[in-house]
Amino acid sequence: MFVLFEHDDGNALNVSYEMLGEARRLMDEFNGRYALDEKVIAVLLGQNVRELAYRAIDAGADAVIFADHEELRYPRVNLYTKVISAIVRDRSLVKQAAQSTSDEYVKPRYMLFGADSIGRHISSTVLAELESGLASDVNKLVIDDVTITHQYKTNGKPELYKHVLFMYRPDFSGFLWTQILCLDNKNPAIAREYSPQACSVIPGVFKPLQYDGDARKRVEEGYARIVEYKPEFNSDDLRYRIVRRQIIRDEIGLEDSKIVVAFGRGIKDDPEDNIRMIEGFAQLINAKVAISLPLSKQPFSVSSALKERYLIPARVVGSSGKKIAPKLYIAIGISGAMHHLVGMKESDTVIAINPDPDAPIKDESDIFIQGRLEYVLPILIESIKGMGSS
Amino acid sequence: MDDDDGEGVINAAVMVKLEPDLSEGNVSYNPDGTLNRSQTKNILGPHSAIACRAAMYAKVCYDAWVGACSMGPPTAEIALKDAMVICCADELHLYSDRIFAGADTLATAETIKHGIMKMGRRIDLVFSGHRAVDGETGQTGPQTAWKLGFNFIGNVIEYSIDLRSRMINARRKVDLPGLYTIIEDVECPLPALIALDPSYRDNYRKVSERLRYARLEKEARKRAEDYKSYLRIWSAKDLGVDVRYIGLAGSPTIVYKVEKIPKAKASRRAKVVDPNNVEELREIGNLILNIALGER
Numbered sequence: 001m002f003v004l005f006e007h008d009d010g011n012a013l014n015v016s017y018e019m020l021g022e023a024r025r026l027m028d029e030f031n032g033r034y035a036l037d038e039k040v041i042a043v044l045l046g047q048n049v050r051e052l053a054y055r056a057i058d059a060g061a062d063a064v065i066f067a068d069h070e071e072l073r074y075p076r077v078n079l080y081t082k083v084i085s086a087i088v089r090d091r092s093l094v095k096q097a098a099q100s101t102s103d104e105y106v107k108p109r110y111m112l113f114g115a116d117s118i119g120r121h122i123s124s125t126v127l128a129e130l131e132s133g134l135a136s137d138v139n140k141l142v143i144d145d146v147t148i149t150h151q152y153k154t155n156g157k158p159e160l161y162k163h164v165l166f167m168y169r170p171d172f173s174g175f176l177w178t179q180i181l182c183l184d185n186k187n188p189a190i191a192r193e194y195s196p197q198a199c200s201v202i203p204g205v206f207k208p209l210q211y212d213g214d215a216r217k218r219v220e221e222g223y224a225r226i227v228e229y230k231p232e233f234n235s236d237d238l239r240y241r242i243v244r245r246q247i248i249r250d251e252i253g254l255e256d257s258k259i260v261v262a263f264g265r266g267i268k269d270d271p272e273d274n275i276r277m278i279e280g281f282a283q284l285i286n287a288k289v290a291i292s293l294p295l296s297k298q299p300f301s302v303s304s305a306l307k308e309r310y311l312i313p314a315r316v317v318g319s320s321g322k323k324i325a326p327k328l329y330i331a332i333g334i335s336g337a338m339h340h341l342v343g344m345k346e347s348d349t350v351i352a353i354n355p356d357p358d359a360p361i362k363d364e365s366d367i368f369i370q371g372r373l374e375y376v377l378p379i380l381i382e383s384i385k386g387m388g389s390s
Numbered sequence: 391m392d393d394d395d396g397e398g399v400i401n402a403a404v405m406v407k408l409e410p411d412l413s414e415g416n417v418s419y420n421p422d423g424t425l426n427r428s429q430t431k432n433i434l435g436p437h438s439a440i441a442c443r444a445a446m447y448a449k450v451c452y453d454a455w456v457g458a459c460s461m462g463p464p465t466a467e468i469a470l471k472d473a474m475v476i477c478c479a480d481e482l483h484l485y486s487d488r489i490f491a492g493a494d495t496l497a498t499a500e501t502i503k504h505g506i507m508k509m510g511r512r513i514d515l516v517f518s519g520h521r522a523v524d525g526e527t528g529q530t531g532p533q534t535a536w537k538l539g540f541n542f543i544g545n546v547i548e549y550s551i552d553l554r555s556r557m558i559n560a561r562r563k564v565d566l567p568g569l570y571t572i573i574e575d576v577e578c579p580l581p582a583l584i585a586l587d588p589s590y591r592d593n594y595r596k597v598s599e600r601l602r603y604a605r606l607e608k609e610a611r612k613r614a615e616d617y618k619s620y621l622r623i624w625s626a627k628d629l630g631v632d633v634r635y636i637g638l639a640g641s642p643t644i645v646y647k648v649e650k651i652p653k654a655k656a657s658r659r660a661k662v663v664d665p666n667n668v669e670e671l672r673e674i675g676n677l678i679l680n681i682a683l684g685e686r
Contacts, residue, residue: 014568074574077532077542117564121544121585124532128496133642136527148646152639170651171526179646190634194642203567240541240578243559247570259682285682296588297436297523299413313588323567328681338651345657349681351674352660363656367674371665379668383675 001027001110002088002196005044005056005064006118009073012052015114016042017059017208019201022141023112024060024209030143034163038109039063039098043087045080047073053226057215059208063097063225071233075118076240081125083231088130088196090229097227107132108196110165115200123200133182135199139319140168140177148183155187165197170319174293174337202319204342252288252314258327259287262317262344264295266333266354266373271300274373275310278332281381290317290324292334318343332373336361353377400454400551400580403506404445404477404517405534408462408469409435409524432465434472437519440586442476444517444549446610447592449478450603452551457509459483461490461501464623471617478610482621483509489626492638495525499533501636504629506538515551515558516540516583528585535583543576545587556580563587 001023006013023040031037042056044066053064065087072083087093088108095101107130113119115137127134143165149158167180182197218224254260261282267274282289289310298311317324319339329347333354334340341364344350352365353376362368369376411417411433418429434442448454458479460466463486470482485505493501506513516538518531528544535542548561557577564572594600613620626633634640663670 008566008569008572011569013566076576077544078536081536116567117545118566120528121532121542124495124529125536125542127529128499128533128536131496131642133494133496134527134529135643136529146646150644153644166646171648175651176648177651178648180643181646182643185639190639192634236579240576242574242576244575246573248573250571258684259678285678287682294412297412299417327684328678330678349677350658351678357662362660362662364658365660366658367663368660369663369665369671369674376665376671379665379671380675380678383672384679387676387679 001038001112002041002043002108003061003112004084004114004119004122005042005052006114006116007046007049007052010046010048010052012055013114013116013118013203014208015116015119015201015203016056018203018206019112019114020056020060021208022201022206026141026143030163037100039100041065041094041097043084045072045075045083050226054215054219057218057224057226058211058213061224063227065093065097065227065229067229067231069231071238072231074242074245075122076242077121077125078240079233079237080122081129082234082237083229084122084126085129086231087229093227093229097225106195109163111196111198113198113200115202119200123198127198130196132194132196132198133180135167135169135180135182137202137320138167138169138180138199139202139205141199142166142168146181148181150183152187152190153183153185155189159186165199167197167199170339174339204319204323250314254288254290254315254317254322254324257288259285259330260290260317260324260326260328260344260347261285261287261330261332262290262292262334263332263373264292264334264340265299266335268300269374271302272306275302275306277377277381279310281377284381284384287328287330289315290322291315292337292340293318293320296321316343331361331365332377334361335359336364400448400452400515400553401457401509401511401513402445402448402454402515402517403457403459403509403513404441404473404479405502405506405531406438406441406458406460406469406473407435407519407522408432408460408466409438409522412523432468434469435519435522437521437523437586437588438469438473439476439519440588440590441517441519442473443592444546444584444586444590445477445479446603446606447549448515448517448551449606450594450599452553454515455480455511457481457483457511457513459485459502459505459509461485461493461498461505463491467617467621467623470621471614474617474620475610475614478606478613479620481509482617484621484623485629486623487625489633489637492641493636494641494643495527495529495533496642497636497638497640498530499537500640501629501631502530502534503537504631505624506534508624508629514556514580514582516581518583518585520545520585520588531583531585538581538583541578541582542585543578543582544585546584547587547590548593549584551580558582558584560584563589
């Protein structure tokens with residue numbers, strides 16, 4: 001199982017550790033179950049990244065194949081795609097990293113990427129180059145054997161597939177889970193092998209391993225391997241240049257706020273006035289304003305001032321937005337789809353305002369005010385104003 | 391303007407998708423919270439609309455020729471019509487064949503690649519949306535770029551083209567969860583495929599650009615009334631695609647099962663408050679205020 005170790009100029013993304021932790025768990029189980037000895041291999045590209053290789057070993061990799069070059073300092077999709085594809089196809093290199101690699105090795109069995117602005121695009125192009133299947137935004141992985149009857153894949157006949165990676169992805173509503181499988185075409189008319197089975201993984205979902213910090217020792221003793229790949233570049237690919245890079249502060253600051261007030265589709269009866277009321281409420285208690293994912297798709301007609309200020313992706317809390325842990329989280333008119341809960345469940349105290357007694361947000365709340373926001377919020381605002389002035 | 395390969399002329403394509411309209415009043419949800427597809431209207435996807443705005447920018451500022459394309463059922467011509475209104479497309483191309491149906495992103499990219507190669511011009515620049523609101527993978531754009539052999543630039547919030555050097559300059563927004571956000575300026579030679587970030591802004595700085603925009607906008611509405619005369623519908627045979635690489639047969643992945651996400655175990659036990667209990671609401675107000683004051 002290959003994992004793209006993502007980082008920004010040496011700053012590792014948490015999802016890299018999370019993927020390696022999950023890969024370790026999956027492959028330990030895989031090797032036990034199938035009596036095989038397949039490895040977790042991290043692929044690491046960058047400049048001055050040798051040190052990061054040890055951290056990848058600590059995080060669960062058996063081996064790291066790295067390419068260290070000034071041209072690789074920052075990701076460029078086309079350039080990275082060529083280097084990554086060359087690495088995973090290089091049998092002798094992969095054998096150096098994992099001695100147990102078979103002589104028939106052609107391509108990886110599995111590959112994992114982060115579902116973020118680095119991994120999402122690179123996974124797409126790498127899998128286009130390797131001509132295999134890719135699932136995106138996955139939050140659960142299982143390896144199992146399965147018998148499939150499929151019109152095309154098996155020509156309508158049942159066929160056993162072994163070592164299948166079941167890639168679970170929540171759909172946009174957050175209520176459905178789709179299992180995506182990447183399967184060879186066993187139908188002789190269209191026979192094709194698809195490898196690797198690959199996906200991008202939602203950041204913050206999988207648990208990294210406990211850090212043990214003895215990577216150096218493991219490498220010295222030969223239990224783990226670090227192998228260098230020397231990339232060669234085509235001058236055309238280097239004409240894609242990064243001219244300037246600037247790190248910007250998050251202007252909204254959800255992560256740093258002690259109180260976050262979030263709203264969802266429950267504002268629908270009077271979006272303009274409700275958003276204004278929520279805005280006033282947030283100012284009163286010095287809170288930052290967040291939204292649930294559906295609101296970032298701007299489903300309501302509200303004034304452009306409010307739309308541009310609030311109904312934007314940068315305010316989304318959830319698996320495709322920010323993960324926050326404020327002292328107090330107030331969820332207004334949010335039903336609590338799973339991808340929203342992922343973003344707020346670490347909050348100290350959660351207060352929800354929602355008329356639906358079965359809303360899933362209730363199970364993540366300490367206080368559940370079962371009512372409409374148009375009714376509840378004015379009372380809260382008045383009572384807080386009254387206390388503030390007394 | 392219709393000079394195909396003349397130096398300095400930009401031929402652009404914009405790839406768009408027909409998607410369920412998730413805006414309030416149009417979208418319909420089942421009681422369990424899932425999308426009711428049969429009751430939900432389909433429209434040009436919002437990210438596709440952004441790609442069209444970027445294509446219009448190329449038309450206004452660089453006098454680009456623009457072909458809009460989509461893979462989908464015959465009804466997807468509505469998305470192309472909507473696209474035409476936004477980008478004043480010169481041609482509309484719909485790749486519609488039952489054999490395309492059920493394609494995953496790789497098989498979709500294969501079809502669109504062939505379509506773009508058959509637009510009758512050497513395409514320099516392709517625009518794609520960030521992701522579809524229903525599929526939400528964001529994979530089709532970069533995979534199409536790769537298959538075409540084009541440079542791929544994702545998360546683009548602004549761009550310009552140097553017609554003489556045939557280079558594109560793009561500003562990208564790179565969100566790194568848990569770290570920070572980076573604004574990155576890149577340049578690369580055409581041909582390229584750019585995927586627009588949801589925060590893409592077209593910025594018509596010069597008066598001449600704004601005037602030209604207004605003229606093209608009017609022209610676009612006129613064309614859209616008669617969009618069918620700009621529309622060509624392509625079958626798999628017309629495109630000359632290898633049927634083993636498209637549709638269900640050419641998709642490495644399948645959707646095996648769709649299930650409801652099991653409700654997570656309640657991690658907190660909520661105290662349920664009756665909104666008519668004003669006294670209790672006051673107490674909650676007090677709690678909120680205490681946390682707020684503790685912060686200051």
